[in-house]
Amino acid sequence: MLLAAGCRQSADRFTETMDLSGEWRFELDRDGKGMEEEWFSRDLSDKVQLPGTTDENQKGDFIDERAEDRLSRVWYWKGAAWYQREIDIPDSWQGKRVQLFLERTKDTHVWLNGTYCGYENTLSAPQYFEMTKAVVPGKNVVTVLVDNAKLPPVGPSHAVDERTQTNWNGIVGKMELQATDPVWVDGVQAYPDVENNRVRLRIKIGNLTQSDASGKITLQAETWNTEKTIHFEKHVEQVQQLSQGESDVFVDFGFDKQAPLWDEFDPALIRVMVALETESGDDRYQHATWVDFGMREFKREGKFLMNNGNRVFLRGRIDCANFPLTGYAPMDRESWLEMFRTLKSYGINHWRFHSWFPPKEALTAADMVGVYLQPELPNKRSGMDQRSMEQEEVRKIYNVDYLELEGSKINLTLKEYLEKEADLIFRHFGNHPSFTLFTLGNELGRNQAMYDLVATFKADDPRRLYAQGSNNMHWEPSFAEGDDFWVIGATADSLPVRGSFAYISKNAPFGHINEQSPSTLVNFAPSIAHVEVPVIGHETGQFQVSPDFNEIPKYTGVTRARNYELFQERLEKANMLDQADDFVKASGKLAVICYREDIEAALRTPDFGGFQLLDIMDFPGQGTAPVGILNVFMQSKGLVTPEEWRQFCSEVVPLLKMEKYTWTNKETFEASLDVAHYGPRDLVNTKINWQLSDLSGKVLAEGSQNAGTISRGALQEIGEIRIPLAEVKGPQQVKVSVAIADTPYKNTYDLWIYPDEIDTSVPSDMMVSRRLDESTKHHLEKGGKAILFPELDRLPKSIEGAFITDFWSWPMFARGAANRGVDPAPGSLGFLCAPESPLFNHFPTDFHSNWQWWHLVKNSRPIILDETSADYRPLIQTIDNFGRNHKLGTVFETSYGSGSLLVCAIDLPNLMDLPEARQLYYSMLKYVESDQFSPVFEIDRAVLRRLVP
Known part of the structure; x- marks a missing residue:
């Protein structure tokens, strides 16, 4: 240095x-x-x-x-x-x-x-x-x-x-x-030539003197941001006839030693000092500057993104410019280094700037850390003839003298403005190796001017890849010929490239995570089969987490979290503020589960370009969307550690492909093992270890297999895992883990093992009913116990059952649904329960929803319990969104006269072909049969009749 x-x-x-x-x-x-x-x-x-x-x-x-x-x-x-x-x-x-x-x-x-x-x-x-x-x-x-x-x-x-x-x-x-002296270096553009170990420099020289100048340029280079500094041989270039105004001097600087290449793993940077000495008449002038760049060639080869000949898989997030303390992006390098390093610890290697361009220190920090950036023009419009003001408006506002001087900048069309903006961007930021992708903006339409802009940019500055926009034409997806890549949520109707959508989307309502029986088999290969360029999943995720009101005191700058304050007041009015922290944890744990499936589905897609999460941190604007595992200050919510997240979001991820998460002990667990390998080098002579263990860590089965060489840059099939489950005592939750020996790469999956046969006969002194009819009431009045499975289509005060947490922001999309004349999304955020409750003595569960609940909650209608007493809590409480704040009961209990009633809004009687449904039904029978079933609260009879008629 x-x-x-x-x-x-x-x-x-x-x-x-x-x-x-x-x-x-x-x-x-x-x-x-x-x-x-x-x-x-x-x-x-x-x-x-x-x-x-x-x-x-x-x-x-x-x-x-x-x-x-x-x-x-x-x-x-x-x-x-x-x-x-x-x-x-x-x-x-x-x-x-x-x-x-x-x-x-x-x-x-x-x-x-x-x-x-x-x-x-x-x-x-x-x-x-x-x-x-x-x-x-x-x-x-x-x-x-x-x-x-x-x-x-x-x-x-x-x-x-x-x-x-x-x-x-x-x-x-x-x-x-x-x-500076009146003859100076006005800018340097560096064009790496990786194949020939050299860089072409375009040196712009300004001359304000009244005559031509001549002289020499001395170039000296060395690496930085490298473990060991490499010094390169000096180069001197004579320059003649530097005319008044601007002149371009092109110099091919060949490195006398092998220059290190820049990528996400080894972000080596090179600094070239450019010293200018000139003469103009009898005057002598000097000036010096430097240029930083990285030796990299980022391009596409068919469906693949390539950097220096190696395939890149983008694991990205979207920066929507949320900076609550200042209201603007940090302008210092250390802040950006901290942010990039934080998200690198979560396996993120890519960063899209949604319709804005970051400051220089952001790009320098990304250069240093090794992150692939997709900045965008600051644009969300497609009408290229639009102007900010009409000419007459300009004349009214500005003095004519100023208009004559600078009018060409004041009254530009959108196309002219974007051309000017791009020219400035390329001039000031084009050397940054992290600047790898560029678009015209977000969710635009399409016209000839946009084709022209992309073609112009590609010709003017070939150091990166270009596209018309992110998620352009999403209402009728089609690829724009001439684009180098395609950022999109679905490539056509019913051809998604992410796992979740707004409920009102015509492409794939909700997405596979909520609509297809859970497995780890889904990928997006059918959606990209017809596309010949790299496809990147647009705004992947968007799984909402209940707002964390502990953040409110952190807003000490130019903005305040009045939205969170309002949501807090609403939850307090709904008598559930005491549960706020638990709602964050339970909804957040489910959100992590959903994010994992979305990310792994992308990794399971052989020819995929990557994904861009919206987001790994909260977006407290545009409807208020607390969709992050980190808050808007990029601080952890305590939902998942970086190490846990990196198991499924990293440069190398072992992947199990299995048809389901719930098994019986008469079955043999079967899964195929793949490895998504986008790391720095081939993994040679590898061995894959697998293990089945219970939650205490006791190993139930284990094995290993030689995988040979796992080549970088591909999704590679490794082999099969088969584990007979006869010796696994059910019911229990177990974990199957796979690890690449002698590496940090491992992955762990939850499984649930149930008895194949179980006695679900109803004890003689208990009733199981579908309606709260006279016979059920009579049984209860006499001191009996009953379980009520109300017919879901007869529940007037209930919401639709869903597995995933709500998409983005329920109030925002509920308005959209109303405008379209369709029902809004269920709007729920998973559920909260107490695993230690005797209700679950025979049904292992976390305090939050997980995959063994998928069929159960999808076939449920959580009941609105707003009319119950303030301190009444259901046994399984579905968490509502901040816009509605219903108290929602999926399973709840009440005394009824001298009797006791358990109400389950899951349609278990019609799900008995599923082992998890049989097991939950059995656990409920045992709970109601036991002395522990003695509800403290009694729901008012009139209220109960309205809830379960």
Whole structure:
């Protein structure tokens, strides 16, 4: 790293900078007259700290809003805001080229000493303003107008959406003046040539002198972010006729030693210092800068994503720009390093930025950690002719002089804006090896202009892969010819590439996890068979977890969790707030189970490109979607450890393929074993160990088999596992684990073993009824015991049974269902029970739903018990969503006169062909027969008649 430090010193020597962070004068332009009244020529009256936003500086309107569908802003400003500061320019800058650098802001005009210096409205790249002609030695006044009400015609992209990072006003990141000699290196683009162990450099040289310049470029390179630094031989290139304005110099820099390659496992980076020495007439100029890049070739080969000739499987998440403390993305490297390393510990190697582009330090951190990024243009619109403002509106707002200077940027069509934005993105971020995929935005339509944009980008910068968008045309899926990859939820009607959908989706209502009998056999091969490019699953998962109200005090920044506060109040009103933490745990455990199946289904698909989870962390906006195993601060909810998650989400995953999770002890457990191997190298002379054990860890059966060489970059079949279950005493939950010897790679599956035959005869003193009819009531009145299995279609106060937790946000999709005239989703989040209850003495269970419950809960109708007393709790309590908060009983009990009644809203009598149903029925009989069955509560008779007529 010594040369890297030297590079920085050289660049600092030749690029002088003046940090502009600190206190600035400030004023809000509430009437929008600042431009007309020339506020740039007077002193502003207020003060703020920059970098920062009006929210962080508590400027604007104190609204402390109470939003239900997103986080709430405390301070709000949308409109023109003026920022001003005096700066002292040293005499040594006389004759220098001087520019203002603002790393990230919005629609911006800049003046220096009253002289207009330009306009910019990029949402993705740094903004530069030329000040050379206006700057003078000594006191100068820089004035900046930022107007977050004037946005490009990009729609509610996550770059500006109030539901994500908010449409903030301010300036964030680095703010500085930069001074160089008038002949300087204006930028360097690095194009790796992996095959020939070299890099082609396109060096842009600026020249503000009045004559041509000539000289030499000295290149010196070394690796960094590597275990051992490699120094490469220096290269000198003579340059002639550097004309006024800009010139491009192309240099092929061949490495004298083998340059290490960049990938997710060995993210080696190379830094090249570019030192320019020139002459123009009698004047001598110097400038130096550097470029960081990685030697990698990311491309597609048929259906596969390839990096340096090796297949890549993307295990991704979607970054929807939720940053509740600041309202904007971190601008420092350490924050991004922490985030990338955290998610790498969960096996994530891919990160999509949903309709926004991250700051430079995010890409640098991804380069260092080894993460494949898919940033996007800040766009959620398809109409390429749309403008943010009509020409007359522009003329009313801006002075004609400014319009003449910068009008080409002010009044762009969407297509023109995206072209400009992409050009800036490629210029400022194109060298980052982590920048591997790029699209025009999220869930767009399709038109010829979009084909043209993708074709242009591919021709202009071939260092990555391109597509028109993510989940474009999802209402009628079809592939856009010319795209390099396809991010989609379903490739056609009933051809899904993920395991869950909104209930109102026509592609595959709910998805296979809720609709097909549970197994580990499902994959998406039929859905991608007709597609010739890599397919990546769009917004995989979306399994909702009950809100964790313990997070509320963490919102100490510019937003507040008023939505969570409201949900907490609702749960308290429903008399269930004391159960909130248990609801989080139970729903969260089920969500992990569902995420696992979705991820493994993707891994079981031989030619799949990967998946993008929405999300591994919560999305507290756009309806409020607590769908993460991590909260929005990327902190664990205690649902699953990184080590447990990596068993099924990692570069190498052993996979069992079995037809079911529930077995009898007369059967032989059969499963085939595959290994999804996308690790760094082949696994040679491997042995696979398997083991069947009970929950105490006692080994019931074990074995191993030689697997030979498991090649990287494929899903490989290994062999079969057969385990006779006659010696397994049921009923019990067991675990079957598979591990690749001498590696960290293992996977564990839950199984449930039941007796093949069991006595389900009803004791003579007990009744089992389908209706609470007169004979059942009479039996109870006489002090008898009864189990009631109400006919599900006769339950007026109940909801539909479901296995998966609700998709995304029930209120949001319930409104969508109403608009379509269809029933909403069940909206439940699994169930909560007490495994130690005597009800389960003969039916092993966790406190949450698991696969042995799938058929049972799918054939149930949880009953709405809102009319019962505040402290009444069912034995199996289905968890409702935050928008409804019903007390839901799947199994509950009540005294009835001198008798006792157990109500089960599972249609067990019609499921007796299933071993799990027989076993639960038997356990219920034994419980009701026992002295332990003595309900404390009595549900009011009138209420009970309404619940189970």
